[in-house]
Amino acid sequence: xxQSPQTAPDxxxxxxxxxxxxxTPQREVIYDVLLKKRDHPTADEVHARVRTDLPSISxxxxxxxxxxxVQCDLVRAxxxxxxxxxxxxxxxxxAHFHDEQSGSTHDIDLPAxxxxxxxxxxxxxxxxxxxxxxxxxKALKNSEHRAAGSK
Amino acid sequence: xxQSPQTAPDxxxxxxxxxxxxxTPQREVIYDVLLKKRDHPTADEVHARVRTDLPSISxxxxxxxxxxxVQCDLVRAxxxxxxxxxxxxxxxxxAHFHDEQSGSTHDIDLPAxxxxxxxxxxxxxxxxxxxxxxxxxKALKNSEHRAAGSK
DNA sequence: TTGCTACTTAGAACCATTCCAATTGCTTCA
DNA sequence: TGAAGCAATTGGAATGGTTCTAAGTAGCAA
Ligand SMILES: [Mn+2]
Ligand SMILES: [Mn+2]
Ligand SMILES: [Zn+2]
Ligand SMILES: [Zn+2]
Numbered sequence: 382x383x384q385s386p387q388t389a390p391d392x393x394x395x396x397x398x399x400x401x402x403x404x405t406p407q408r409e410v411i412y413d414v415l416l417k418k419r420d421h422p423t424a425d426e427v428h429a430r431v432r433t434d435l436p437s438i439s440x441x442x443x444x445x446x447x448x449x450x451v452q453c454d455l456v457r458a459x460x461x462x463x464x465x466x467x468x469x470x471x472x473x474x475x476a477h478f479h480d481e482q483s484g485s486t487h488d489i490d491l492p493a494x495x496x497x498x499x500x501x502x503x504x505x506x507x508x509x510x511x512x513x514x515x516x517x518x519k520a521l522k523n524s525e526h527r528a529a530g531s532k
Numbered sequence: 533x534x535q536s537p538q539t540a541p542d543x544x545x546x547x548x549x550x551x552x553x554x555x556t557p558q559r560e561v562i563y564d565v566l567l568k569k570r571d572h573p574t575a576d577e578v579h580a581r582v583r584t585d586l587p588s589i590s591x592x593x594x595x596x597x598x599x600x601x602v603q604c605d606l607v608r609a610x611x612x613x614x615x616x617x618x619x620x621x622x623x624x625x626x627a628h629f630h631d632e633q634s635g636s637t638h639d640i641d642l643p644a645x646x647x648x649x650x651x652x653x654x655x656x657x658x659x660x661x662x663x664x665x666x667x668x669x670k671a672l673k674n675s676e677h678r679a680a681g682s683k
Numbered sequence: 684t685t686g687c688t689a690c691t692t693a694g695a696a697c698c699a700t701t702c703c704a705a706t707t708g709c710t711t712c713a
Numbered sequence: 714t715g716a717a718g719c720a721a722t723t724g725g726a727a728t729g730g731t732t733c734t735a736a737g738t739a740g741c742a743a
Contacts, residue, residue: 441723517660556690592732
């Protein structure tokens with residue numbers, strides 16, 4: 382039962398192993414990039430950011446890795462009106478607010494009781510596995526600052 | 533103030549006129565098709581249905597007309613996870629339930645007070661112009677029958 | 684009629700994403 | 714240690730819904 386001399390595997394490595402998948406530099410850097418700047422980047426934006434660490438990573442790999450992270454429930458794919466898919470490492474129940482002016486996307490935490498009330502509108506016979514709530518409108522500057530989250 | 537000898541303009545013609553647009557056979561038939569079978573068809577599906585009346589209508593025109601109807605607030609464009617846009621003539625406040633099994637989309641009416649509660653989760657500084665609520669899961673057969681809405 | 688503009692049309696272009704076939708890289712285990 | 718086997722990455726082609734473009738058609742005003 383002795384461990385290998387390497388450091389203990391991080392959350393990512395553990396989740397991957399749990400699904401029979403390997404931890405790779407590409408997967409790790411992509412996940413780090415998502416955690417570091419939580420502004421719901423597109424695959425292209427992730428690609429650009431990851432390239433500072435892995436200059437030769439391909440866009441296909443970025444798509445593959447993002448898909449893997451979504452499968453492992455470490456990341457949520459977020460869509461808004463046929464725009465490119467965005468990626469979000471916030472695992473708490475939350476809604477998304479799309480600022481029409483700036484195109485930015487903000488997390489809105491949702492209390493559990495609200496989700497219950499929302500699901501309660503479903504007539505009998507409807508069994509929802511997930512609910513998604515999306516706002517569209519205008520966010521004031523200071524809200525943007527607060528939501529940028531780099532503090 | 534005498535009207536022309538034609539019949540009074542229907543809701544569609546009036547809305548179009550209000551926006552300085554013309555009522556055309558293509559726009560009318562497309563809107564009729566949406567009203568007749570409210571199953572959230574894609575542009576392709578609308579195209580196929582409209583062709584029974586207008587065999588030579590182009591897909592580009594279907595897209596153009598659907599866009600026009602959306603602009604006039606007669607139809608809502610509904611998106612789900614990068615799938616093709618679907619079109620919905622239900623103007624009441626409602627959510628959408630996507631049945632993963634069948635791929636069908638059902639309207640879920642929303643009481644006004646729920647929409648208020650949902651919007652109330654927005655922190656100060658967020659001004660939402662619209663809220664969208666989407667469920668994903670499994671709907672039982674009898675629900676599907678009820679929601680098909682042809683009766 | 685003539686002109687003006689709105690509307691429709693076929694097909695090209697667009698673009699995010701997926702697919703494909705080839706390569707590279709771990710990991711076993713002889 | 715090394716061959717096999719499988720996982721993962723890669724560049725480029727293909728996909729598919731949608732939008733664009735340029736040309737034609739049609740209603741309307743003067
Ligand atoms: Mn993308
Ligand atoms: Mn479509
Ligand atoms: Zn988020
Ligand atoms: Zn609907």
